[in-house]
Amino acid sequence: MNRDWQLDLELWLEPFVSALRHKTRARMCPAYIAGLIGLGDRKSVQPMAARDAGVNYDQLHHFIASGVWDAAPLEKVLLAEADRQVGGSDAWLIVDDTALPKKGRHSVGVAPQYASALGKNANCQTLVSLTLASGEVPVMVGLRLFLPESWTSDPVRLDRAGVPEDHRAYRTKPEIALAEIDRARAAGLCFGCVLADAGYGLSAPFRQALTERGLIWAVGIPFKQKVHAADVAMIFPVAGRGRPRRRHIPDVKSMTAQAMLEKAQWRTVSWRRGTKGRLSARFAAVRVRVADGPPQRIRDMGAQHLPGEEVWVIGEHRATGERKYYLSNLPADTPLKQIAGAIKARWVCEQAHQQLKEELGLDHFEGRSWTGLHRHALMTMIAYAFLQSRRLKQAGGGKKNPRPAAPTEPTRR
Known part of the structure; x- marks a missing residue:
């Protein structure tokens, strides 16, 4: 020195x-x-x-x-x-x-x-x-x-x-x-x-705490994370017998992040230049309501989590065949390229x-x-x-x- x-x-x-x-x-x-x-x-x-x-x-x-x-x-x-x-x-x-x-x-x-x-x-x-x-x-x-x-x-x-x-x-x-x-x-x-x-993103209390603090976030999740369609409606179920139901339930079932993105529009996005040229993968993003609200018994399906915050669910298909999934509360008008850039910025840590x-x-x-x-x-x-x-x-x-x-x-x- x-x-x-x-x-x-x-x-x-x-x-x-x-x-x-x-x-x-x-x-x-x-x-x-x-x-x-x-x-x-x-x-x-x-x-x-x-x-x-x-x-x-x-x-x-x-x-x-x-x-x-x-x-x-x-x-x-x-x-x-x-x-x-x-x-x-x-x-x-x-x-x-x-x-x-x-x-x-x-x-x-x-x-x-x-x-x-x-x-x-x-x-x-x-x-x-x-x-x-x-x-x-x-x-x-x-x-x-x-x-x-x-x-x-x-x-x-x-x-x-x-x-x-x-x-x-x-x-x-x-x-x-x-x-x-x-x-x-x-x-x-x-x-x-x-x-x-995803080690942190799978935690609903973690995501909710970030939102409560007024923070923007983008986190990994397991492919089986449950989400609802963004236009999910809360309805009173019709009781076949007994007392009328007193609590709302979603009008459609939740599904996994993977299933939600199966019919989405996928396109190739490049987020930055690496040492061997542009880095790119196929991405899709859909607005959803993440299923991390309070648990509620829904008909014969047992306890299900009600719709929570409206967010993006994002999928990434890499050239290696690996597939990754993410959630983010970036604004609804955020371009896909910007969403992909946020997700992929994590590697520097x-x-x-x-x-x-x-x-x-x-x-x-x-x-x-x-x-x-x-x-x-x-x-x-x-x-x-x-x-x-x-x-x-x-x-x-x-x-x-x-x-x-x-x-x-x-x-x-």
Whole structure:
């Protein structure tokens, strides 16, 4: 690392260092971030301390794992910096999660669970992530650990890992994501649309909570998600005998998203240029009422969910033969090309996950505590934001939201 680069980092980190309000921590924070960015394959505390003559292992370990300081001021500065770099009404806020493979059972949150990056169940920690992106430029702004029920039901494990009291109750990934979105909005983060995959999109409370917050969203769903035609009417059923019915029911049955789109008009849409030319697939979109209202017994069909919000149901047929389905509350007059562009903008968060692991050692932390893991994750996000600021400056002369050469979409491993 040349001296000019270090001076640039020190200058850029001044708002973060000021937020720490402590002389020793003001030295440790830049040293830790420089260790993440600098040379060396391993980005855990011991090898980073060994490569830096200015700090020792005990100092760096105390800073990240056991020192008494509040991460919230640094998180707020990170959100402000991300907003400066890529925020705006055309920015995406992308919800996802990423797995950190681990051995043993003592690292906080580790358990056998599905790891999307591996495409299978594995012993790992799972972090719910929030990424702000504009075009092809992502900046990670949130990483929060998901605690499986095997942890939240075991007070001894929670005590040993130092899990704070207000994080010990079980929360689903969508619930964690909503809390992170609220934190980002309270800090003034500016974005136009929330994106998420089917792991979050299948949650009706998650979609409804986004709408209640006045947010625009586009999320993946399973093909079997039930929807009603947009013109569904609520009627009083005619009672053959007994008392008259007192509750409305839909005049037609709901059907799966896949069935709703079978007779729709499909057309090829290109949403952006990749490294090998234009990226395209066949899309169809139909206005529907999503079947996520209150459950109601309907004739002899048992309990069915009543029609809820009017949204788009979207289908994607890829050249590989794979089929994907989505819901979005984008306005009814939104062109199909714009809908497809929103759906496909989510891939940049996978690029960010990959770079945080491969370049900055997100998955290299060797401690077991809640505090240490989240501080390490925060340092990697700050380091990533610094690298993005340099790339933006080099690509656009300091302009906000330049269009650098399109990076390659990461492949799932």
